[in-house]
Amino acid sequence: MTPAKPTLVLVPGLMCDASSWGAVPSGLPDWHVQVVDHGRADSLVQMAEQLLSRAPVRFALAGHSMGGRVALEVMRIAPERVTHVGLFDTGHLPKPAGEAGDEEVRKRMALLAIARSQGVRAMASEWVKGMVAPQRLNDRPLIDAILDMFERKDADIFEKQLHALIHRPDATTVLQTVKVPTLVLCGALDAWSPPIQHQAIADCIPARPAIVSVPDGGHMVMQEQPEAVLAAMRQWLALPSSVSQGASC
Incomplete structure (x- = not known):
């Protein structure tokens, strides 16, 4: 009897769906790949609980x-349920206090206002300007794929997901307890979640994570540089799930 394939659960970002993962699902034939749909959840905890109920x-x-x-x-x-964890183009800190946090909320609410008044695609047309590597802004197939993805969701979902991000918890203590093979990956040209932010994430993880900065990739690195992402993921997923102590935050 052929053994069952192990499962890899992929978790999309803000207003994203399976298409944001590009060629990743088809490029890992030895894995059963599931892509999460957050539905209308409005907190990160609710999204995590939904994921766990279906995984x-x-x-x-x-x-x-x-x-x-x-x-x-x-x-x-x-x-205890996770064998490997990958953190791509992301962050771990809560919304900053004071003026910096207020400015973050203002910018997010400005995008929501566009989505409400002009439509999600118009909002995404503004959003995408900082979300791909600068040299890809004239890549119409890539940009249209991202805009189409956003347009598959509505402004109400956008509002709920913004609420989840604005009220995000501090995950520093979580990182300090990670003991499974970990991949910390981002696009080298990600202006929203830059490489230095991922180094800070990696510095908190005691399991000696693999750190990959993908050349010529922006925030949507899986769509921009799929082969480089897949190469890093194959190496990471080939590691046995075991404890390895190293540095801590």
Whole structure:
């Protein structure tokens, strides 16, 4: 009897769906790949609980952007169920206090206002300007694929997911307890979640994570540089799930 394939759960980011993962699902034929749909959840914890209710007992996990934060909440709730964890183009800190936090909220609410008044595609047309590598802004197939993806969701979902991000918890203590093979990956040209932010994430993880900065990739790195992402993921998923102590935050 052929053994069952292990499961990899992929967690999309803000307003994203399976298409944000590009060629990843088809490029990992030795894995049973599931892509999460957050539905109308309005908190990272709710998204994590939904994921856990639908996932097998044991699984590998990779989250992109907001999905990386969801993955960290999964690790907070049920770390014993996760064999490998990948954190892509993401962050771990809560909304900053004071003026910096107020400015973040203002910018997010400005995008929501566009989505409400002009439609999600118009909002996404503004959003995408900082979300791909600068040289890809004239790549119409790539940009249209991202805009089409956003347009598959509505402004109400956007509002709920913004609420989840604005009220995100601090995941520092979660990172400090990670003991499974970990991949911390981002696009080298990601202006929203830059490489230095991922180094800070990696510095908190005692399991000596693999750190990959993908050349010529922006925030949507899986769509921009799929082969480089797949190469990093194959190496990561080939690692046995075991404890390895290293540095801590």
